[in-house]
Structures are given as structure tokens and as C-alpha cells.
Amino acid sequence: xxxxxxxxxxxxxxxxxxxxxxxxxxxxxxxxxxxxxxxxxxxxxxxxxxxxxxxxxxxxxxxxxxxxxxxx
Numbered sequence: 001x002x003x004x005x006x007x008x009x010x011x012x013x014x015x016x017x018x019x020x021x022x023x024x025x026x027x028x029x030x031x032x033x034x035x036x037x038x039x040x041x042x043x044x045x046x047x048x049x050x051x052x053x054x055x056x057x058x059x060x061x062x063x064x065x066x067x068x069x070x071x072x
Contacts, residue, residue: 013020
């Protein structure tokens with residue numbers, strides 16, 4: 001049962017090892033793909049210069065700081 005849950009990870013690792021380990025290490029090192037120097041390196045590799053901003057998604061258009069909620 002545990003092997004069935006991990007099989008998609010092993011399939012991706014076998015099919016695309018460089019992409020898999022690149023994504024794995026960027027997650028472990030908590031690299032933001034929209035920040036330099038990662039952004040400039042990706043621009044050179046892919047020839048793409050636009051990335052979505054993670055800060056607008058995290059704030060959801062609201063100001064930073066404490067927010068109040070009400071629970072009924």
C-alpha cells in the first residue's frame with residue numbers, strides 16, 4: 001500500500017531525473033523562482049522573462065499584518 005502511494009514519485013524520477021532533482025532541491029532550499037539569481041539563470045536557460053509574483057497570491061490583495069476573523 002505504501003509503495004502504491006510513492007510510485008508516481010519514482011516514475012517522475014525515472015523519466016526526468018534532472019527536472020525532478022532540480023525541483024526537489026529548490027523546494028528543500030526554499031528557493032523562490034522569481035528572485036535573483038535563480039530568475040536570471042532560468043531566463044538564460046528558457047529564454048523567458050516573465051514569472052507570476054508569489055507575493056500577490058500570498059496576500060490575496062489585502063494589506064499585510066494581523067487580520068481579525070469572527071466565528072459564529
